[in-house]
């Protein structure tokens with residue numbers, strides 16, 4: 011196969027998940043997947059080693075989400091996350107992966123002032139961290155920011171419905187319930203598509219409304235708590251692998267219990283040390 015045909019991929023290497031391509035996935039591949047009607051998974055990632063596991067497992071898109079605030083940095087919300095923190099962890103995730111498209115989240119306060127501020131912040135993630143796209147929250151209210159970033163050559167994933175950076179005004183409530191709110195969500199979805207976003211996250215909206223948005227848009231929808239009809243689904247990795255402590259949102263399916271696995275392993279190590287059964291001869295040098 012020539013380099014060019016390898017880059018384009020044969021039929022069997024096209025699929026975002028389960029495909030055989032080894033080059034990094036781009037937003038053009040995401041657009042093509044929507045045209046093929048293909049569904050795909052997305053996970054958050056905040057460090058190189060975890061990201062490398064997801065990359066090897068074939069996860070095609072990883073979001074260095076500002077959920078790092080709650081899930082990695084010990085903040086109560088996503089609000090305090092800074093652009094420095096996002097740049098540092100995004101760069102680690104890029105280094106840990108070779109195939110996935112890495113999307114860096116623009117933290118609260120790094121794009122709300124207007125398009126120029128958004129461009130400065132996004133440039134930092136693209137140039138210093140090496141992400142392939144950025145994500146920002148807001149529909150109609152963020153369309154000017156999206157437009158300028160896309161004009162500058164930076165792919166944008168939008169995020170509407172529940173937008174956690176607005177927790178202080180919005181809370182963590184289902185969005186788009188009732189006729190007026192549903193119409194607003196549809197307007198937001200069309201606004202980000204018209205502004206040039208390549209995909210849109212729909213967070214915590216009724217499944218029927220998410221299905222309608224997915225049908226109406228030509229860009230893919232990425233659901234989280236938005237029912238089964240979105241083009242893609244995203245979960246916060248610490249939630250889906252059972253590392254997050256406490257109560258999880260209803261939409262999370264937990265695929266492992268890493269908290270228990272890690273806790274048991276750590277206790278075994280501590281017991282071995284206290285009881286003198288670690289280290290043994292085989293762990294020692296002479």
Ligand code: KIV
Pocket residue numbers: 054073074075076077078115169211234244246
């Ligand atoms: O920050 C994040 O992890 C997110 C996802 C929940 C979509 O925005």
